[in-house]
Amino acid sequence: MKTNSSKRNLGLITGFLFLGLAILKAQTPNRLENLRLYGELYTSTQKASPFHLNRLSDFKEQNDKRSFVYLDFAVSQAYLDFELLNPNTQSTTYTLSFSYPFIEDVRVYKRKRNTLKEIGFLGLTSGHSPNGRSWNTQITLAPHERANFYVVFTKSEGKPLATDMNLHTKGRFDQLSALQNTLIGSYFGLTLISILFALFIFYATQYSNALLYALYLISLGVYMAAYLGYINLIIPASNLDNGRLLYVLAIEFSTLIFVLFAQELLQAKKYLPQLKRVVEIIIGVQVALRLVFHFITPSLYEAQVALFMKFWYATILFLVCAVIAEIVVYLRYNKKVGVYFAISYLFMTLASVFMLLHHSFGLVKVTFFGLSQILFASVLEILFLSITLSLIIRQIYSDRNALAQKLLVQQQKFLNAYVQGQEEERRRLGAELHDNIGSRVSNIRRLFSTKPNKKDVEKELDQVCTEIREMAHALTPADIQLVGLAGVLEDLFQEVEETEGLKMQFNTYQFPEDLDEEKATHLYRIVQELVQNVIKHAKASTVSMQLFGHDESLTLSFEDDGQGLSATDSGEGIGLQNIRSRVDQLKGQFCWTPVHKTALQSWSLFPLNIPEFWY
Amino acid sequence: MNTNPKTVVLCEDHLIVSDGLSSLIHSFKGFQVIKAVSNYKALLDFFSKGLPDILVLDLNLPDKNGMEILREFRENGIEVPTLVLTMYNKSSIIQKSKSLGARGFLLKNCSSEDLEDALNHVVQSEKFYYGEGVRRALENSRGQADDFTKSVQLTPREKEIVICLCEGKKVPDIAEIMNISPLTVETHKKNIYKKLGVDSNVKLVNFAHENQLI
Numbered sequence: 001m002k003t004n005s006s007k008r009n010l011g012l013i014t015g016f017l018f019l020g021l022a023i024l025k026a027q028t029p030n031r032l033e034n035l036r037l038y039g040e041l042y043t044s045t046q047k048a049s050p051f052h053l054n055r056l057s058d059f060k061e062q063n064d065k066r067s068f069v070y071l072d073f074a075v076s077q078a079y080l081d082f083e084l085l086n087p088n089t090q091s092t093t094y095t096l097s098f099s100y101p102f103i104e105d106v107r108v109y110k111r112k113r114n115t116l117k118e119i120g121f122l123g124l125t126s127g128h129s130p131n132g133r134s135w136n137t138q139i140t141l142a143p144h145e146r147a148n149f150y151v152v153f154t155k156s157e158g159k160p161l162a163t164d165m166n167l168h169t170k171g172r173f174d175q176l177s178a179l180q181n182t183l184i185g186s187y188f189g190l191t192l193i194s195i196l197f198a199l200f201i202f203y204a205t206q207y208s209n210a211l212l213y214a215l216y217l218i219s220l221g222v223y224m225a226a227y228l229g230y231i232n233l234i235i236p237a238s239n240l241d242n243g244r245l246l247y248v249l250a251i252e253f254s255t256l257i258f259v260l261f262a263q264e265l266l267q268a269k270k271y272l273p274q275l276k277r278v279v280e281i282i283i284g285v286q287v288a289l290r291l292v293f294h295f296i297t298p299s300l301y302e303a304q305v306a307l308f309m310k311f312w313y314a315t316i317l318f319l320v321c322a323v324i325a326e327i328v329v330y331l332r333y334n335k336k337v338g339v340y341f342a343i344s345y346l347f348m349t350l351a352s353v354f355m356l357l358h359h360s361f362g363l364v365k366v367t368f369f370g371l372s373q374i375l376f377a378s379v380l381e382i383l384f385l386s387i388t389l390s391l392i393i394r395q396i397y398s399d400r401n402a403l404a405q406k407l408l409v410q411q412q413k414f415l416n417a418y419v420q421g422q423e424e425e426r427r428r429l430g431a432e433l434h435d436n437i438g439s440r441v442s443n444i445r446r447l448f449s450t451k452p453n454k455k456d457v458e459k460e461l462d463q464v465c466t467e468i469r470e471m472a473h474a475l476t477p478a479d480i481q482l483v484g485l486a487g488v489l490e491d492l493f494q495e496v497e498e499t500e501g502l503k504m505q506f507n508t509y510q511f512p513e514d515l516d517e518e519k520a521t522h523l524y525r526i527v528q529e530l531v532q533n534v535i536k537h538a539k540a541s542t543v544s545m546q547l548f549g550h551d552e553s554l555t556l557s558f559e560d561d562g563q564g565l566s567a568t569d570s571g572e573g574i575g576l577q578n579i580r581s582r583v584d585q586l587k588g589q590f591c592w593t594p595v596h597k598t599a600l601q602s603w604s605l606f607p608l609n610i611p612e613f614w615y
Numbered sequence: 616m617n618t619n620p621k622t623v624v625l626c627e628d629h630l631i632v633s634d635g636l637s638s639l640i641h642s643f644k645g646f647q648v649i650k651a652v653s654n655y656k657a658l659l660d661f662f663s664k665g666l667p668d669i670l671v672l673d674l675n676l677p678d679k680n681g682m683e684i685l686r687e688f689r690e691n692g693i694e695v696p697t698l699v700l701t702m703y704n705k706s707s708i709i710q711k712s713k714s715l716g717a718r719g720f721l722l723k724n725c726s727s728e729d730l731e732d733a734l735n736h737v738v739q740s741e742k743f744y745y746g747e748g749v750r751r752a753l754e755n756s757r758g759q760a761d762d763f764t765k766s767v768q769l770t771p772r773e774k775e776i777v778i779c780l781c782e783g784k785k786v787p788d789i790a791e792i793m794n795i796s797p798l799t800v801e802t803h804k805k806n807i808y809k810k811l812g813v814d815s816n817v818k819l820v821n822f823a824h825e826n827q828l829i
Contacts, residue, residue, distance in 0.1 A: 465724040469702055469703075469704075479707070482674055482708055483682070483707040487707030487710075487711060490706065505768070509806075509810055510809065544771075546806065546810075548806050550809060555805070555806055557802075557806060559770050561771065589798065591796055591802070
């Protein structure tokens with residue numbers, strides 16, 4: 001039920017966001033201000049330099065219904081003409097502005113009869129910085145003046161151009177700029193908070209992906225700053241083209257970081273390791289190619305642009321699909337985190353696709369308050385990504401707590417078992433002391449109180465000695481330090497041969513004699529356990545046991561010719577569990593192979609490899 | 616007869632035992648306890664003045680145990696007839712004491728006659744004295760079998776693996792055939808190499824054929 005309600009909340013939130021944007025959008029269009037709707041666009045694949053009224057015949061009417069200026073890859077020059085009338089009784093200043101920050105060369109001419117007078121020159125090649133976030137220029141008309149204007153675009157081939165073109169009275173332009181700057185400022189504020197949040201998360205939890213997220217936010221911020229025109233304001237006017245370089249770098253870098261971030265967040269390494277490897281290769285190739293084409297061989301880039309762009313689009317498409325696949329797989333394991341991530345991914349992808357369609361193909365235009373949709377989509381993306389990150393951290397924490405809790409319970413269990421075992425041993429020892437030795441000693445006392453027969457007393461005392469010795473030996477094989485592991489095993493096997501009639505073959509091969517006592521004791525107990533197993537279950541007649549000392553390990557091999565273990569004897573007895581835990585403590589490996597084959601069967605064998613020097 | 620009593624030194628960390636032994640030995644003819652010490656260091660200090668005729672040595676001692684003391688003696692050329700007196704009655708311990716040069720072995724619950732016999736035996740004979748009830752040490756116990764016999768004692772499982780290896784089969788195949796894990800086969804192989812003193816499959820095949828192991 002909880003997930004249901006949170007899903008509903010999620011739906012509501014996104015719904016409201018969309019609705020809010022739609023309402024805002026409905027209030028904005030002021031069609032009078034979009035110059036593109038009031039003039040025709042003429043394009044040419046040749047450059048007429050300088051632009052002249054005589055050359056107008058070189059241009060042909062583009063005749064498109066777009067609400068913005070779009071010049072495709074092949075166009076070199078274009079112009080738009082319009083007529084402006086000042087209805088006021090005093091002179092009025094209008095501001096002509098362009099939304100795209102990387103226009104190369106735009107000149108504005110005022111027509112006087114048959115001559116053109118250049119009244120504005122802007123763009124990357126104009127040699128001066130824009131006088132605001134966006135490129136703009138002023139047009140002043142005298143009272144009731146009516147005049148014709150030409151806006152001439154010149155651009156290099158191979159780079160499409162898509163830009164809004166607006167004409168506002170100066171007052172309205174300043175008003176709109178203030179609004180836009182407020183929105184943009186809020187955006188960067190959000191970015192900054194999110195970066196701090198991510199860094200804090202990294203500091204607090206050492207979750208390294210938070211660092212990647214911070215890096216992504218930074219590169220996204222740089223990209224946005226470039227796209228919104230701020231970079232043009234801070235780099236020298238003579239090198240305005242570097243702004244575009246930074247823009248391309250920021251796109252590629254943020255794509256790269258985002259993909260890596262997504263892989264990590266969606267745990268692609270765990271769920272889709274092969275896809276992850278392919279994605280990493282593709283993204284690497286894509287980034288490298290784009291950089292090479294863009295900066296190292298621009299001429300080649302221009303010549304092969306169509307082919308290259310196709311390839312670039314294909315890789316982007318692949319990455320989009322790959323991340324979608326990863327999200328789908330991830331949703332199966334972690335619905336909550338997956339959903340939030342999917343939403344933020346949806347915004348980001350849609351916004352990027354719109355951007356691509358707008359700038360490369362002139363297909364879509366979505367703006368709010370004269371600002372591209374990508375800004376608003378990015379706000380939503382960052383919000384949802386930050387939520388995703390918080391959820392992940394929360395899960396990491398609750399997992400850690402659960403683990404700590406489990407460990408605590410486990411420890412308690414161990415302690416209980418230890419105490420219980422100790423208690424058991426005490427009880428056993430107490431009983432042994434009381435029942436056997438105690439009764440024998442009282443018997444001796446009784447013998448003394450009557451007429452002490454020397455023979456009887458001696459016999460009783462011998463019995464007591466033997467029993468105490470056996471008890472002591474059962475408690476710790478103290479003679480390990482006297483004769484070493486091989487020695488005590490020798491004794492053990494001698495005893496077993498005598499009491500059980502088993503034939504024990506025992507050999508050592510370069511087994512270290514001065515093995516430390518703790519390890520030797522473990523091994524001794526293991527062999528004891530194995531021998532007990534054989535006696536109880538195997539119905540064997542011969543046991544071969546060998547100790548090997550290898551360069552970096554020891555091997556204990558144990559075989560018997562018993563009946564083996566049938567398939568129905570599933571599950572391991574306490575004895576085997578005991579052996580396993582001892583082998584674990586020695587950091588060894590235990591292979592136990594029950595087999596049944598021909599006459600001589602060996603059913604238990606275990607090499608014990610200890611990956612460290614014991615010497 | 617009573618001309619020169621044999622000197623005895625006791626090395627035993629339980630005072631009551633060494634006191635009892637002292638008085639017991641004093642009652643024997645021809646023996647005199649000249650010193651009772653409780654650890655190796657004190658023993659060495661005393662030995663620097665001169666060696667006794669007999670040393671009665673306990674095995675369980677603080678710091679160095681009896682076996683280590685015997686080994687030290689042998690390595691440092693200290694030749695003193697030693698009688699081991701202990702609670703342990705295990706063949707391996709007896710065997711080891713003997714091989715480290717002790718001259719006799721007594722259990723702590725022996726009779727006083729046994730102790731006297733042992734003392735007399737140790738001064739007169741080089742032969743190892745077994746106290747009452749002491750297990751006989753095997754002259755050639757399994758752990759000490761000579762290298763060659765030892766090396767060709769392949770267990771049934773090892774034989775199967777040697778056969779497979781001689782047929783040129785690889786470890787994963789053998790694991791599959793025998794239905795055991797490759798790690799087990801690999802370990803067997805390592806063990807067999809060690810046992811036969813070979814380090815390659817070719818040498819293994821040669822060794823197996825020369826010695827008709829299969």
